[in-house]
Amino acid sequence: MSDISTSKVPERSTKDLTRAAVSGWLGTAMEFMDFQLYSLAAAIVFNQIFFPDVSPAIGLIAAMATYGVGYVARLAGAVYFGRMGDRIGRKRVLFITIAMMGASTTLIGVLPTYATIGILAPILLVVLRLVQGFGAGAEIAGATVMLAEYAPPRRRGVISSLVSLGTNSGTLAASGLWAILLAVLTEEQLLSWGWRLPFLLSFLLMIFAVWMRRNLKESPVFEEREARVEERPVLEAGLKERKGRSFLLALGLRLGQAGNSGLVQTFLVGYIATDMAVNRSVPTTAIVWGSLLGFATVPLVGMLGDRVGRRPVYIGLTVATMIFAVPMMLLITGGGTLGLMAGMILGLNVGVLGLFSLESVTMAELFGARNRFTQLALAKEIGGILATAIGPVTAAALTAWTGHWWPIAAMLIAYSAITLVAALLSPETRGRDLVALEDAR
Template sequence: MAEPATSPAALRKVVVASLIGTTIEWYDFFLYGTAAALVFNQLFFPKADPLTGTLLAFATYALGFVARPLGGFVFGHFGDRLGRKKLLMLSLMLMGGATVLIGLLPTYGQVGALAPALLIVLRLVQGFAVGGEWGGAVLIVSEHGDARRRGFWTSWPQAGVALGNLAAAAVLAIMAATLSEAEFLDWGWRVPFLLSVVLIGVGWYVRSTVEESPVFRDAQARQPAASAPILEAIRTRPGGLLVGAGLRVAENIGYYVITTFSITYLTTEVGASRQLALQALMIGAAVQAVCIPLFGALSDRVGRRPVYALGAAGTAVWAFAFFRLLDTGATPAIVTAVVVGLVFHAAMYGPQAAFLSELFPTRIRYSAVSLAYQGTSIFAGSLAPIIAVALLQATGSATPVAIYVAAAGAISVLAALVARETRGRSHAELDGPG
């Protein structure tokens, strides 16, 4: 059966809308991580010593990841039954609302223990929302695009993640550069969170103009929706779920060590300025945003497996050079460490959306990719900054952190090697048995 056709103009519209919406939602999510490394340890956990305060701040940061699988489960269930678009609109509103409220929170000095408690609740809402965001954003592009260039088209929502991180770091860097330390801690940190009011409006408008996935509509017309998509995914595609989870390990751990833990390491251990750490992160995120679509396109030509394995292996090896370069304290070395690390990450993240979505049939795809993607985040991304800080506290050295990242890289290389190659397969083929 021929796949539903999407015009080039309609496909571009879907890609742009998905990119903008994803950028906005991940701006909100990453803003918290950057703020946790810079200010939350002082404003919400002020009675602890600096590293312990940071550890507590990262613990609340990790709760967002714990909520992500629940969001993926709920959004995936209804996304497979009701469609991709409705759930994307809901996730945007939940994420933006929680982010704005974080910007309005009282601090520990104002209300005591109530402040971190409220911070935890809002972080859980953020995690729940972003847990449903990723699957819907990449699938609505994947299911509009053609098989020949699916890696390229689905890499654009992935680039939105890098752009969201870039935007979060940039806004915080501007505030930090233009305000005194006291002003930044008093009110300046709130401004980036409150900006989400504007971003919600922009995201709602662009996503409201997008049509529902034609592949989903066609599948619904041919076969009733699964009553419990997540259970069907576990029963019928356990291998795909395990491979998807394995692919995520190095990508998730490596990314949050580079983009979150490194800020703490640079400012507390190396003695670098907060401004330098944010500038390095901004440069790295900008380069990464360009590289993600390039690696996505490369996976359309040579396959998902070799491109992904390259990124995972590179992440494992670069982890050791990464901290050696940071330890120099020199600006060129720090920027190089972050940029190269994020380029290797882009080699995994570029083909990842197509790779994971191609492991599952349409009727359970939203639930399955969300489980593989978000479930891994509990043990990978959420714990990465916490484990890294704990290793640093226990040993006084970053070498154990590098070994931790390298072990994650080895797991993802293995997953890429045992995965089946899915490049160029039509949705009709993907919906078949196997």
């Protein structure tokens, strides 16, 4: 382990830390609520609302493609806002990104449908997805950096895991809203106006999150870095000398969680409803229960990472996911309603939420203070494009081609194997000095 924390950074009160934690949690909750609202809508109704003139299988692929296009914009947002966050600070960037995400999500709720304006409807949907993605490209990276830089070194894992609890909370809120709509509305009501309600309700969360961000103090690590005027030439030179090892390791750590998330939380919902002809409320209810269990899983994994180190926990989670991939699909496809729900709940907690809890702190610790925001945002969003965006579309095409569930299990194993290799090659970063300019080695 390198660069053990020894730097003196500006002190923050318990109130400041609490505000940072709530702000990071809210922003990430909003991001994942927005994207889960969209992913569930894409899996459940958007193929009928925005792509009604094609077969159900092609409509599902097209809906998943509009889900995936937002990840292209996220990469642009990661570059733009990541560099801004390393230059002018974390706080201002986080204020801008949350406003962009909230506005675009709300506007999706008032879009006219294909039946009203024809081909212009899916075009407008894609435009709003691009705006939403551009703002989201640095949101979770910024929240991760902010919490990691606020947290005391010995508790950094569990405090940083609050970012993952935000993703869990957003997923729960979105899945809960959709579960209620599917339970109380008829098919006609859902397709005519019910699908709009979750997007419109997200506006309330945006207002509260923006208010929290306005009163947040800057990261103490960023302030300490800026105060070291004599090191500025070293910092600027270092930007031109990056070797990329930490970035590649972070990308590998990201792929397992991102790929598993796209398959379990997005694709499987549509696959179960369309290919297995199971009531759509069953997989959404499973995600709700899985997200509730995640409130225990996420901080537990964060505490384990603080106690025994990041690498051992990463290795354990990825190996468990690889072993469980085939049994999970057997439960989902042949275990009845209870088996289906058990498979999704376990898959969500082990292969998605558990890895995300650990990812939040480990990726922040891999990078030096000079470009942490930019590098972390790029690793997250490139990983998102390669896994979360492309994964569901690929899975839809492969399952349609083979007529079987085995490509889903194979993709879960492949994504997790990449992260396992990255974890084995990574340095142990627990307790690292986050003011250090250089990357971990």
